[in-house]
Amino acid sequence: HFILFRMITCDLTGCVTSAESVLITLQSHEELLKVLRNNKENATEQKVVVVSVSPQSRASLAAYFDLSSSETGRRLTSFFKGLGVHHVFETSFSRTFSLLESQREFVERFQRKEQDSNRLPMLTSACPGWICYAEKTHGEFILPYISTTRSPQAMMGSLVKGYFAEQQGLSPQQIYHVAVMPCFDKKLEASRSDFYLEKDETREVDCVITSGEVQKMLEEKNVSLNDVEPAPLDTLFSSVSGGEFLSHAGSGSGGYLHHVFTYAAKQLFGEEVKDLTYKILRNNDFQEVTLEKDGVVLLNFASTYGFRNIQNLVQKLKRGKSPYHFVEVMACPSGCLNGGGQVKPKPGQSPKELLQKVEELYKAERPLSPEDDTRVAELYQSWLHSVGEERAKELLHTHYHPVEKMKNGLIMKW
Ligand code: SF4
Numbered sequence: 001h002f003i004l005f006r007m008i009t010c011d012l013t014g015c016v017t018s019a020e021s022v023l024i025t026l027q028s029h030e031e032l033l034k035v036l037r038n039n040k041e042n043a044t045e046q047k048v049v050v051v052s053v054s055p056q057s058r059a060s061l062a063a064y065f066d067l068s069s070s071e072t073g074r075r076l077t078s079f080f081k082g083l084g085v086h087h088v089f090e091t092s093f094s095r096t097f098s099l100l101e102s103q104r105e106f107v108e109r110f111q112r113k114e115q116d117s118n119r120l121p122m123l124t125s126a127c128p129g130w131i132c133y134a135e136k137t138h139g140e141f142i143l144p145y146i147s148t149t150r151s152p153q154a155m156m157g158s159l160v161k162g163y164f165a166e167q168q169g170l171s172p173q174q175i176y177h178v179a180v181m182p183c184f185d186k187k188l189e190a191s192r193s194d195f196y197l198e199k200d201e202t203r204e205v206d207c208v209i210t211s212g213e214v215q216k217m218l219e220e221k222n223v224s225l226n227d228v229e230p231a232p233l234d235t236l237f238s239s240v241s242g243g244e245f246l247s248h249a250g251s252g253s254g255g256y257l258h259h260v261f262t263y264a265a266k267q268l269f270g271e272e273v274k275d276l277t278y279k280i281l282r283n284n285d286f287q288e289v290t291l292e293k294d295g296v297v298l299l300n301f302a303s304t305y306g307f308r309n310i311q312n313l314v315q316k317l318k319r320g321k322s323p324y325h326f327v328e329v330m331a332c333p334s335g336c337l338n339g340g341g342q343v344k345p346k347p348g349q350s351p352k353e354l355l356q357k358v359e360e361l362y363k364a365e366r367p368l369s370p371e372d373d374t375r376v377a378e379l380y381q382s383w384l385h386s387v388g389e390e391r392a393k394e395l396l397h398t399h400y401h402p403v404e405k406m407k408n409g410l411i412m413k414w
Contacts, residue, residue: 057211059362074230095152128189129331139402157204182339210341247365253335306333
């Protein structure tokens with residue numbers, strides 16, 4: 001377990017509680033295999049198994065097997081289905097919801113910034129390593145700045161146990177939902193009480209496995225993705241067959257800065273921005289993008305990756321010296337493509353070489369602007385409209401909780 005914990009970015013905050021460590025170890029590829037075995041052996045307690053794969057994990061496995069990201073996605077679909085998984089989805093679809101909600105949330109915060117001083121900068125919320133650190137270390141002070149928009153994984157939880165379950169005539173509990181992600185921190189995110197459905201006694205994401213764990217599963221089954229026949233990706237819509245692998249422009253961590261910036265420039269100042277110019281500040285993991293008109297800075301955005309840069313940002317905020325309106329915050333240096341759960345370099349390959357390859361594969365997919373995704377627009381119209389405003393907000397947003405510093409022996413220091 002020691003090795004596992006060392007791979008969790010959250011440990012950089014100084015602690016992983018023993019309660020959290022149990023939650024993490026409960027989620028593993030062995031758990032998924034157990035559910036699949038049970039489905040074969042026990043006719044009465046069948047679960048519909050759904051696997052949602054992140055684009056960062058596809059890129060990581062693609063680099064390992066020398067395939068394109070899309071081809072990796074199709075072969076993974078085939079591999080999982082061969083094991084007994086019923087549906088395989090893509091989380092770039094749910095990320096579109098996350099990006100759209102972030103755009104709206106930012107514009108709304110910006111317009112009300114005069115009334116409420118701690119609404120800006122809006123800090124992104126998709127990284128559980130960062131959220132864990134913020135809740136444990138800076139609690140009450142920092143949480144109001146963090147966007148309430150759910151991460152792509154948590155959005156997928158809503159979609160699978162909400163929309164999809166309904167379409168299939170299933171209760172959320174009848175579905176076992178697995179997410180394939182680039183880091184261990186996502187296991188902590190899945191086990192948050194905010195993503196537990198009390199009434200149905202089930203989590204929206206039951207189990208998270210990392211890209212590295214998928215590679216291990218393949219090894220244990222003696223399967224190379226190079227020898228697997230590709231299969232079409234499923235879609236959440238019964239009327240559409242063969243999902244498409246899509247990407248979003250901007251960073252490999254979801255492109256939050258890119259999409260919120262272009263949307264805000266248009267909505268707030270009528271400026272059409274096609275290409276963003278990133279200015280490197282202290283290092284590659286701290287960059288800035290500005291929108292200027294007649295010498296006046298209208299928008300000032302930044303991306304801040306890795307704990308050194310994050311600590312710097314928080315200190316600036318505490319001193320009232322942050323010049324930013326929006327910050328894409330990610331706990332891992334270089335962001336999600338470099339997550340602690342990604343496939344490790346091959347012998348003789350440097351981590352830098354590997355990361356470069358993963359980035360190229362990730363960026364090679366066709367980017368689609370969130371505003372242009374008609375399938376998502378359709379779901380806003382049909383599903384979210386029908387559940388009512390209050391429920392729609394719950395399905396797309398979340399809450400944060402300051403964590404009191406624990407004084408007893410429950411904390412493990414690394
Ligand atoms: S930066 Fe990405 S990979 Fe790293 S902890 Fe955060 S969400 Fe996970």
